[in-house]
Amino acid sequence: MNHLSLIIKREYLTKVRNKSFVIMTFLSPFIFVGIFALVAYLSSLNSDTIRRISVLDNSGLFIEEFNSSPHSQYKILQNITLDEAKKQAEKEDINGLLYIPKTERLEDLSKGITFYSEDSPSLSMMGDINNLLESKANALKLREAGIDAETIKNLHINIDANQETFQGKETSKLGSGLKLAFGGAAGYLLFMFIIIYGNMIMRSVIEEKTSRIIEVIISSVKPRLLLLGKIFGTTLAGITQFLIWVVLIVVLMTVVTSVFGIDPAAGSPSQQIMENKVEGGAQQVLQDIMVEINNLPILNLILMFILFFVGGYLLYASLYAAVGAAVDSETDTQQFMMPILMPLILAVYVGFFTVIDNPHGTVSQVFSYIPFTSPVVMLMRIPFGVPLWQQLISVVLLFATFIGMVWFAAKIYRVGILMYGKKPTYKEIFKWLKY
Amino acid sequence: MEKLLVVNNVSKNYGSYNALNNVSITVEKGSIFGLLGPNGAGKTTLIRIINQITMPDSGTVILDGEPLQPRHIQYIGYLPEERGLYKTMKVGEQALYLAQLKGLSKQEAKERLKYWFDRLQIGDWWDKKIQELSKGMAQKIQFVVTVLHKPKLLIFDEPFSGFDPINANLIKDEILKLRDDGATVIFSTHRMESVEEMCDHIALIHKSNKILDGKLVEIKRQYRSNTFEIGLKTTNHAAISDVLRDKFEIFPATFKSIHDELQYRIKVPDSVATNDFVSYLTSLGQLTHFVEVIPSASDIFIETIKKN
The missing domain is CATH 3.40.50.300 (P-loop containing nucleotide triphosphate hydrolases)
Incomplete structure (x- = not known):
């Protein structure tokens, strides 16, 4: 055990002191936040631009509709022919010219309305213009038919069904959104963690092989102990890096958003949900969210998050270590990476498509038991409420497989670390298990 | 031990x-x-x-x-x-x-x-x-x-x-x-x-x-082959060489010497005692050099590997 802590300490310290590791740890959050700020800044630039449109309305039906706003300025042309208007528009610095012909029947309008511009206009601008014209035309049509717009409005009934479980617990769309967010974040986090730090373990094993120190080490400690030490040491380094990332990103985000006045939630689903609830007031929305969060099985979530995260990561980490032991250089790892990545990618797909669609369907259930996919899939299912016994079976299966996998990886490791110079085939690796 | x-x-x-x-x-x-x-x-x-x-x-x-x-x-x-x-x-x-x-x-x-x-x-x-x-x-x-x-x-x-x-x-x-x-x-x-x-x-x-x-x-x-390096001063090198060649397996040898002598590496049958061999050589001329050839580790290595 003393040896194990020595190995873990060494792994951890060499990782953490490594220059590129340090640089990545402190640079990544800046890059991340920088890109975010850039995107936010650029899109705010976009919305700041003012649309200038000249309107020639020969029908006279829409003139009152074109009210200039901060984002769009309309210039109503009158007593001028289309050709003159076009020439004039060409000279001015405007987005385009909207031409509405004179017409007897509303139905004919759509044929005649034309938008002239130098380049093809943006989709969103055309959408806005079309909407504007359409709603006015519809209103006119309704009036023609003798129906008052107010009557229509009164006829409309909003439906938002209440959701409740059989136990009488209220559920809501807001809650589903939160669950989705939690499950998705957890699954995705694990996925990223495995890929980044699994590779790190693999490289560290390969390094010991290429530097030829491995034989000295395993004449002092058992390969299984070395394998475990490497996995734990690298994991700790990974957690350190992750925590620094989280803290730095949160701090930087706060700074950036407060300094530049960017709304980080702009356009995100939570904002849309909030907008739907605007009548209740912002205070109400916040309260709703708090209630929903309280409704989530918090303790269960946190506990299971830790268990599945650790179990899932260790399982894949030992596979990565085995691959590292089997090959001589990183370029040879390709053929062995596929079988590792396949179940992982499958898990993410199942998680993001099937679980979201139906958290308790057969597919979701099956994949939340299979150890290679269960960490991601089960983590995404749990917020929607999974019976404890199912969770326990899945956890036990996961850890049992991890132990089996360490045994398997240690076998490959034991033989592989002393094999130099030759890229092994699957058949050879299978033979190593019997040595 | x-x-x-x-x-x-x-x-x-x-x-x-x-x-x-x-x-x-x-x-x-x-x-x-x-x-x-x-x-x-x-x-x-x-x-x-x-x-x-x-x-x-x-x-x-x-x-x-x-x-x-x-x-x-x-x-x-x-x-x-x-x-x-x-x-x-x-x-x-x-x-x-x-x-x-x-x-x-x-x-x-x-x-x-x-x-x-x-x-x-x-x-x-x-x-x-x-x-x-x-x-x-x-x-x-x-x-x-x-x-x-x-x-x-x-x-x-x-x-x-x-x-x-x-x-x-x-x-x-x-x-x-x-x-x-x-x-x-x-x-x-x-x-x-x-x-x-x-x-x-x-x-x-x-x-x-x-x-x-x-x-x-x-x-x-164990690996000694009863082989000796000798130097012999004689009156007639050619005649003595023929005599030796008739009696023993001989190989050319070169070693540093101040004399003008015959230099050979000679394999002696196991039946012949070393002393008898020496007195036989002295009867042919003046013995200036006599060393047993000890097999080197390298010789033993190569010979044993070849045998197997």
Whole structure:
């Protein structure tokens, strides 16, 4: 055990002191936040631009509709022919010219309305213009038919069904959104963690092989102990890096958003949900969210998050270590990476498509038991409420497989670390298990 | 003599490949044991079994009277042929780490490292990274790490590869000194001159089998071919050469001499006593040179391998 802590300490310290590791740890959050700020800044630039449109309305039906706003300025042309208007528009610095012909029947309008511009206009601008014209035309049509717009409005009934479980617990769309967010974040986090730090373990094993120190080490400690030490040491380094990332990103985000006045939630689903609830007031929305969060099985979530995260990561980490032991250089790892990545990618797909669609369907259930996919899939299912016994079976299966996998990886490791110079085939690796 | 290591009928298969077949060796305490054999003969497999890196399929290994156990690791110092160090780690840290893995406390390891670093005059490397050192320099560190925990049994696999002659000599002297201080050394190499110089006992492994084993002197005695190098001053070289050629197997020989003489290497039948041969030669002329040709380790190596 003393040896194990020595190995873990060494792994951890060499990782953490490594220059590129340090640089990545402190640079990544800046890059991340920088890109975010850039995107936010650029899109705010976009919305700041003012649309200038000249309107020639020969029908006279829409003139009152074109009210200039901060984002769009309309210039109503009158007593001028289309050709003159076009020439004039060409000279001015405007987005385009909207031409509405004179017409007897509303139905004919759509044929005649034309938008002239130098380049093809943006989709969103055309959408806005079309909407504007359409709603006015519809209103006119309704009036023609003798129906008052107010009557229509009164006829409309909003439906938002209440959701409740059989136990009488209220559920809501807001809650589903939160669950989705939690499950998705957890699954995705694990996925990223495995890929980044699994590779790190693999490289560290390969390094010991290429530097030829491995034989000295395993004449002092058992390969299984070395394998475990490497996995734990690298994991700790990974957690350190992750925590620094989280803290730095949160701090930087706060700074950036407060300094530049960017709304980080702009356009995100939570904002849309909030907008739907605007009548209740912002205070109400916040309260709703708090209630929903309280409704989530918090303790269960946190506990299971830790268990599945650790179990899932260790399982894949030992596979990565085995691959590292089997090959001589990183370029040879390709053929062995596929079988590792396949179940992982499958898990993410199942998680993001099937679980979201139906958290308790057969597919979701099956994949939340299979150890290679269960960490991601089960983590995404749990917020929607999974019976404890199912969770326990899945956890036990996961850890049992991890132990089996360490045994398997240690076998490959034991033989592989002393094999130099030759890229092994699957058949050879299978033979190593019997040595 | 007391036995430190006894390997009994050890066999090891890798799949269908037989890496060691019923090999037994006995290493006496305080001796230097040369483990010889061509590439791929099974030497490294045997060494790895002694180091408990691989387990034998059958057979036993006894160290100092006890069957090999995990705790014996600290009694063995092993310098593998494929050796290296962590490139980005500092020399001192690395040496401390490896020493602690062998069971030394940090304090103890530091003191001993200081002693060895001073002894090999590498004290100022402590804070350097391995990648800043030359190959020979790194090898010195590896040597220190191997012997640091004062193991009873030292196993060196090609210890001199990568050293320049000066450092090779330095290491050789250190190995001899360790032996004099009571350590037992197993020593695997292709360099026959170092076998000649250092080994008390040798074993030759070829194609997974041990084909020769014994004290170097005894083996040499066994392999003597009753061949002598002679120098003979005669009145008629041509006539005497013909006489000799008729009686014995003769080969040309050249050695430094101040005389104008016949120089031959002569194989004498076992039935002829050396004294009789000498008096026969003196009857032909004046004997100026007479030396028994002792087979070199290299000759024995090549001859035995060819026979098998």
